[in-house]
Amino acid sequence: MNSKNLLIALLIGAGIAAGLFVATKMKAPTQPQFATMLTQANALPDFSLLDQKGNPVNADTFRGQWDLVFFGFAHCPDICPITLQTLSNAKRALIDSGARVIPRIVLVSVDPERDTPDILGKYVAYFGDDNLAVTGDLEQLRRLTSALGIYFEKIASDNENYAVDHSAAVLVIDPNGQFSALFGAPHAIENYLHDFPIIVATQ
Amino acid sequence: MTFRESAFYPPILALALSCVVLGCADETRPPLIVSDIDIKEQLPGQRMSAGYLTLTNTTNEDIVISRVSSADYQSVEVHESSVENGVARMRPVTELVITANSALELRPGGMHLMLMNANGTEDVSLNFFDGPTLLLTVSSNVARERKQ
Numbered sequence: 001m002n003s004k005n006l007l008i009a010l011l012i013g014a015g016i017a018a019g020l021f022v023a024t025k026m027k028a029p030t031q032p033q034f035a036t037m038l039t040q041a042n043a044l045p046d047f048s049l050l051d052q053k054g055n056p057v058n059a060d061t062f063r064g065q066w067d068l069v070f071f072g073f074a075h076c077p078d079i080c081p082i083t084l085q086t087l088s089n090a091k092r093a094l095i096d097s098g099a100r101v102i103p104r105i106v107l108v109s110v111d112p113e114r115d116t117p118d119i120l121g122k123y124v125a126y127f128g129d130d131n132l133a134v135t136g137d138l139e140q141l142r143r144l145t146s147a148l149g150i151y152f153e154k155i156a157s158d159n160e161n162y163a164v165d166h167s168a169a170v171l172v173i174d175p176n177g178q179f180s181a182l183f184g185a186p187h188a189i190e191n192y193l194h195d196f197p198i199i200v201a202t203q
Numbered sequence: 204m205t206f207r208e209s210a211f212y213p214p215i216l217a218l219a220l221s222c223v224v225l226g227c228a229d230e231t232r233p234p235l236i237v238s239d240i241d242i243k244e245q246l247p248g249q250r251m252s253a254g255y256l257t258l259t260n261t262t263n264e265d266i267v268i269s270r271v272s273s274a275d276y277q278s279v280e281v282h283e284s285s286v287e288n289g290v291a292r293m294r295p296v297t298e299l300v301i302t303a304n305s306a307l308e309l310r311p312g313g314m315h316l317m318l319m320n321a322n323g324t325e326d327v328s329l330n331f332f333d334g335p336t337l338l339l340t341v342s343s344n345v346a347r348e349r350k351q
């Protein structure tokens with residue numbers, strides 16, 4: 001090989017190396033640090049519930065935007081308001097950071113007996129505009145929760161102030177209406193600020 | 204005769220010195236001190252709200268709070284939240300035990316007062332009892348905006 005061909009080979013080699021170097025620096029965003037991505041996104045089951053205005057809610061309701069879905073109830077003075085406030089603050093932090101995609105916050109009631117659409121609507125409105133409240137028939141709720149791996153159980157009490165145990169996770173539903181990731185408790189604004197854009201970019 | 208020369212001087216001097224040595228001044232501190240009071244407002248759609256505070260026991264014996272009452276709420280209960288294996292739970296607490304010389308914190312995500320059906324007063328008072336004995340009355344204004 002003469003020196004000219006050697007020079008060309010070296011230049012090509014250097015070009016490839018440089019390209020690989022740049023590519024590794026620019027590759028897809030790092031993995032989420034706090035959220036868990038499902039290896040395979042799950043479609044939502046067939047179900048029929050209601051939103052705060054009494055409009056039907058089903059799998060189609062979750063298409064067209066990213067949703068952060070929390071399963072809680074209004075007659076819960078501590079964990080539920082704290083979680084909803086964290087989600088609301090996280091949404092605000094994403095907006096303030098200039099994120100391209102902002103999630104909708106959804107509260108699905110695990111206590112449809114007490115949480116009427118009207119009550120739940122007033123409750124979620126306290127935590128910001130554009131939040132979705134979902135409640136309705138208990139059996140329809142069970143269809144949704146069992147498909148998503150969400151647990152809830154009413155705890156017997158001798159008065160009307162009963163508690164409901166429930167999963168503490170926040171589920172991420174993508175614009176295709178599929179369950180694709182989840183955030184476990186404890187919930188912190190930073191977790192969402194860091195991971196939500198990564199989850200969006202991964203799709 | 205001056206006081207110094209009287210018969211009263213030695214015993215009073217002894218008492219004064221023993222008070223200094225044994226810390227009699229501590230007996231004037233309240234047995235229970237409250238701090239970090241945060242009473243949340245009742246949110247739309249809710250029939251109760253949460254209250255948080257820290258109770259410090261300055262005595263050498265445990266203090267038990269068996270009941271909390273308030274003229275500003277229909278009733279007051281104590282509950283404890285927890286998240287175990289991904290499940291959020293809340294259970295009633297029948298009595299609060301503040302061990303000697305230590306503090307008990309009621310904070311978000313843990314123990315808290317559950318204040319039922321507020322009458323809407325801005326400034327509320329809570330009474331802490333051990334059986335029939337009123338140990339402490341705490342007053343606070345209601346936090347109008349939820350904060351973490």
